[in-house]
Amino acid sequence: MTVSLGPGAPVLAFDVGGTDLKSGLVTADGDIVGVQRTPTPVQPEHTEKAVLETITRLGAELRQQHPEIDPQAVGLIAPGVVDDDNGIGLFAENLNWQDVPFRDLTEKAFGLPASFTHDVRAAGEAEYRLGPASQYRNALVVTIGTGIAGAIFIDGKPYAGEGYAGELGHSVIAPGGEPCACGGRGCLEAIASAAAITRRYNRITSVPVPGAREVLERARSGDTDAEAVWITALDALGLGLSHATALLAPQVIVLGGGLAQAGDALFTPVRERLYSHLTFHRRPELMQASIGQDAGLVGAAMRARAILETP
């Protein structure tokens, strides 16, 4: 890891995903050590209990492995609908929990101050504050992976909308179109997420692929089915980002997540499509996320440090 949070309190950081749970310890210098992935202990119900047990165990192990580091707070992040202000997991479809006071439960489990925030907003904050987008006051950080979600920064501060903002993955691009995991139809996520690109291509090909990367490769080597799926995704992303631009006028849009690793193959055509929908609007810069896959842990650690700094 080359990213550093800079000097501050040592903290524990946990990033609970739908599949993996990442853990790490941030030093007083701001480096992350002991980064580890373990499977998320998903349960048919009340996954929160198993998650809290797992992070408590992982935290104890990290402290044993690094006795020289004395963490002062815990940063925990998770997907779903999260009330950042009150540290409550309101809802997470894949993780089977509802209205869980994670912040308070984590404080009890560790005997330390804790923060509980939304994974995309925390990762977005890491990208926003530690990357080149930090020079702008108004920014949108969009993660395109299995799903699509955004983190909004207004006048330099995250805007969560009581946990409901930033859901541009569930903004309808094609009314009545592709069914989405959320129960809607034609959502951006159902057309343009890495998972959707893979799924849509595998539905029409006779030789399935494991991921969006391979769909792009086939599109490049002349597979017209792959090309059609890829172009529909680019069109949807350009249109979705143009809606966000008209409404919010971000100075910069940062794209991260698995799909952003396609680099120019994604950014050049999406930028072109986005700008084609704009006239007098301010054109946002379109930037690739710079921290990448550990942005969640970094963001969790930033939030944990922030609570120590707030009286």
Add this chain to the structure above:
Amino acid sequence: MTVSLGPGAPVLAFDVGGTDLKSGLVTADGDIVGVQRTPTPVQPEHTEKAVLETITRLGAELRQQHPEIDPQAVGLIAPGVVDDDNGIGLFAENLNWQDVPFRDLTEKAFGLPASFTHDVRAAGEAEYRLGPASQYRNALVVTIGTGIAGAIFIDGKPYAGEGYAGELGHSVIAPGGEPCACGGRGCLEAIASAAAITRRYNRITSVPVPGAREVLERARSGDTDAEAVWITALDALGLGLSHATALLAPQVIVLGGGLAQAGDALFTPVRERLYSHLTFHRRPELMQASIGQDAGLVGAAMRARAILETP
């Protein structure tokens, strides 16, 4: 006028529109007196000079008519792209000006502190603060008249995006569709503004109508052309508002402007369409604007009072 701003400094208020210029004087009790409409003195270029002359004259007349009121500040609002923070009219297509420091010019002309802000944001602030939406922290006020534009309130404060935010009228609903005054295609404004509804209907009917009100009347009395135009507008509004909801999660959306006067005929079907696009999203309340056509003057006066309260 039944609306009152409540007690505060007496101020002059001017609302420059594409056709009319409205002026008025706000008393220390918060009532608006001497409200008057004059034609906006649109010039082939530099309309700002004629506007400044006109408001200086109207201001002098108001003071003569009401010698008992001693205005302490001037609130001026106008359409286009406006940098509220610095009081600059960046651009206004119909009014032929560019980068005009209206705030400073108004201060000089009147010898009083002045504010210069965007008309839709100022009117939106009046609707937000003085209407039932004031109970919410996060709100969107959308004006649907000749054009469509929105005023965004984040944690109780207006968000202007350096003058570029809130342009959901120029968010593309039908890519490649109806040409828009902004130079784009398929913008919400080109489909669903009162002017667009009238224009689209008059293009296909043999008996033209003067406004959207008559299109709605004909739709109700079985004119299938009028019905088709009206339904396309409702669909576009529902979809556009759903995009704003997914991204911003406003607790309330207030609809104002001429089209909102259709009342239930607009609100019931738009609400239904908006909610049909939402799944786990928070459903915003959809409210009719309560101040109406003088919201601009009220908002201009509120901004003028605000500068007296800020050191």
